[in-house]
Amino acid sequence: xPKPDVGPTVALDLRVDRSSPVPLYFQLSRQLExxxxxxxxxxxxxxxxxxxxxxxLGLSRPTVRQAIQxxxxxxxxxxxxxxxxxxxxxQVKRPLELSSLYDDLEAAGQRPxxxxxxxxxxxxxxxxxxxxxxxxxxxxxxxxxLRLAHGEPMAYLINHLPTxxxxxxTDRLEATGLYRLMRSAGITLHxxxxxxxxxxxxxxxxxxxxxxxxAPLLTMRRTTYDDTGRAVELGxxxxxxxxxxxxxxxLVRS
Amino acid sequence: xPKPDVGPTVALDLRVDRSSPVPLYFQLSRQLExxxxxxxxxxxxxxxxxxxxxxxLGLSRPTVRQAIQxxxxxxxxxxxxxxxxxxxxxQVKRPLELSSLYDDLEAAGQRPxxxxxxxxxxxxxxxxxxxxxxxxxxxxxxxxxLRLAHGEPMAYLINHLPTxxxxxxTDRLEATGLYRLMRSAGITLHxxxxxxxxxxxxxxxxxxxxxxxxAPLLTMRRTTYDDTGRAVELGxxxxxxxxxxxxxxxLVRS
DNA sequence: GCCCCCAATATGTCCGGACAACCTGACTAC
DNA sequence: GTAGTCAGGTTGTCCGGACATATTGGGGGC
Numbered sequence: 001x002p003k004p005d006v007g008p009t010v011a012l013d014l015r016v017d018r019s020s021p022v023p024l025y026f027q028l029s030r031q032l033e034x035x036x037x038x039x040x041x042x043x044x045x046x047x048x049x050x051x052x053x054x055x056x057l058g059l060s061r062p063t064v065r066q067a068i069q070x071x072x073x074x075x076x077x078x079x080x081x082x083x084x085x086x087x088x089x090x091q092v093k094r095p096l097e098l099s100s101l102y103d104d105l106e107a108a109g110q111r112p113x114x115x116x117x118x119x120x121x122x123x124x125x126x127x128x129x130x131x132x133x134x135x136x137x138x139x140x141x142x143x144x145x146l147r148l149a150h151g152e153p154m155a156y157l158i159n160h161l162p163t164x165x166x167x168x169x170t171d172r173l174e175a176t177g178l179y180r181l182m183r184s185a186g187i188t189l190h191x192x193x194x195x196x197x198x199x200x201x202x203x204x205x206x207x208x209x210x211x212x213x214x215a216p217l218l219t220m221r222r223t224t225y226d227d228t229g230r231a232v233e234l235g236x237x238x239x240x241x242x243x244x245x246x247x248x249x250x251l252v253r254s
Numbered sequence: 255x256p257k258p259d260v261g262p263t264v265a266l267d268l269r270v271d272r273s274s275p276v277p278l279y280f281q282l283s284r285q286l287e288x289x290x291x292x293x294x295x296x297x298x299x300x301x302x303x304x305x306x307x308x309x310x311l312g313l314s315r316p317t318v319r320q321a322i323q324x325x326x327x328x329x330x331x332x333x334x335x336x337x338x339x340x341x342x343x344x345q346v347k348r349p350l351e352l353s354s355l356y357d358d359l360e361a362a363g364q365r366p367x368x369x370x371x372x373x374x375x376x377x378x379x380x381x382x383x384x385x386x387x388x389x390x391x392x393x394x395x396x397x398x399x400l401r402l403a404h405g406e407p408m409a410y411l412i413n414h415l416p417t418x419x420x421x422x423x424t425d426r427l428e429a430t431g432l433y434r435l436m437r438s439a440g441i442t443l444h445x446x447x448x449x450x451x452x453x454x455x456x457x458x459x460x461x462x463x464x465x466x467x468x469a470p471l472l473t474m475r476r477t478t479y480d481d482t483g484r485a486v487e488l489g490x491x492x493x494x495x496x497x498x499x500x501x502x503x504x505l506v507r508s
Numbered sequence: 509g510c511c512c513c514c515a516a517t518a519t520g521t522c523c524g525g526a527c528a529a530c531c532t533g534a535c536t537a538c
Numbered sequence: 539g540t541a542g543t544c545a546g547g548t549t550g551t552c553c554g555g556a557c558a559t560a561t562t563g564g565g566g567g568c
Contacts, residue, residue, distance in 0.1 A: 337549085
């Protein structure tokens with residue numbers, strides 16, 4: 001059994017602003033996180049005990065613990081009773097978020113473009129009705145979009161949404177992502193259930209994505225819920241696997 | 255803006271055992287979770303205010319809050335300041351875990367079988383060395399397995415592991431999953447970075463999975479780290495998309 | 509020299525209280 | 539009738555303290 005390597009204890013320049021409306025634990029948490037990100041806190045180094053840290057900052061121990069716990073939940077820190085709190089070695093990227101393809105691309109500096117192919121209201125097919133919790137045959141929005149990066153088709157996106165939640169303006173759909181539209185309409189996204197698979201391209205998909213028919217495609221079906229538990233969106237997306245893959249970080253919940 | 259529908263406040267039969275070594279907040283958390291799962295706490299219903307709940311159970315408010323917070327983090331509950339805590343409507347399945355295919359299949363009652371095709375030590379190729387953090391050309395385990403369900407090939411699994419962590423017995427590899435072996439060897443899995451994509455089957459993959467060459471396959475590459483940050487495993491897996499897809503739940507982190 | 513026990517140290521759990529911020533609904537003033 | 543105000547209720551934040559428990563390393567007994 002290899003002995004756990006314990007790095008040095010690091011002294012940091014931490015400060016909190018009591019006049020700020022930002023919660024103290026959050027201020028501390030953000031400072032620690034950026035210290036880790038910028039390398040001031042190197043992997044393996046000990047954070048120093050909570051009691052002393054609290055005294056140094058003029059905070060109570062529960063407040064310091066709350067700040068540290070937030071980072072433990074993010075997977076940046078590991079606590080060991082009797083040892084201390086240390087920075088994990090592996091570089092942790094963001095865990096999988098409920099993010100839109102549009103935001104992902106923009107964050108990667110790819111200047112995404114959207115072409116809206118269909119934007120209409122249709123009677124809900126059985127599968128869509130079941131996922132959205134609306135009556136079969138009732139009205140639902142249907143949106144088909146093509147997402148491009150650098151002028152190349154990247155994904156073909158079909159979405160169904162309940163009517164009355166949102167007005168789906170084609171111009172605005174081309175200017176930004178669907179999730180951003182929903183958020184700005186006051187919808188608080190809460191959770192999503194998704195399935196990722198693969199299959200050969202149908203004739204329609206092949207044409208839209210400029211791939212040969214039967215070419216391997218990456219598929220995702222996602223149902224998104226807001227914080228009241230309503231289904232607010234059903235997405236059926238196909239991606240060109242040469243252009244896109246799903247990457248994310250998983251944490252073990254202890 | 256639709257008014258948030260607030261269900262009835264529910265009275266529950268909750269108890270804590272102070273003589274138990276199980277933390278009180280955890281006892282309460284588990285009881286609430288099972289009440290939600292069993293339907294005693296219906297979606298939308300209010301949990302009752304924390305102060306009174308604490309008084310009723312003879313606990314302090316921080317302890318009750320800790321129990322509730324755990325369920326909020328799991329996405330089962332939603333708190334609203336000035337309103338109360340209520341059960342979310344959508345049925346939340348488990349969020350994506352760091353689980354092995356073996357466990358997934360077993361949980362689904364599929365009686366998985368494993369055929370070990372290769373179990374040897376090889377010099378680490380550059381890509382493997384970089385992912386595992388070992389010298390290029392140094393010794394690493396290489397394991398190739400075929401995972402079957404109901405006698406049908408389901409996935410072709412290639413794994414590389416650092417030497418010295420684990421003794422990889424072929425018989426035990428066929429009897430259980432790799433993650434279970436690692437856990438029983440005292441390795442605490444902490445996080446993993448994975449990428450999911452798709453591509454056409456190579457000749458070797460096609461033969462192993464009894465698919466035609468070029469058939470669409472679902473691919474996953476995963477690097478797993480233990481709680482000290484060491485990379486403990488690199489997996490390159492290919493799945494038959496007709497037999498397997500990745501399904502999981504995402505939560506928005508607020 | 510080896511092993512066991514124990515003290516020091518760190519986090520884990522729990523308490524009781526206080527005040528702030530926010531939401532809702534009812535009341536009041538116009 | 540409408541809009542603004544206020545009060546009550548709930549969660550959010552923070553404090554200071556207490557004891558429990560796991561880990562580690564050193565000292566004492568053998």
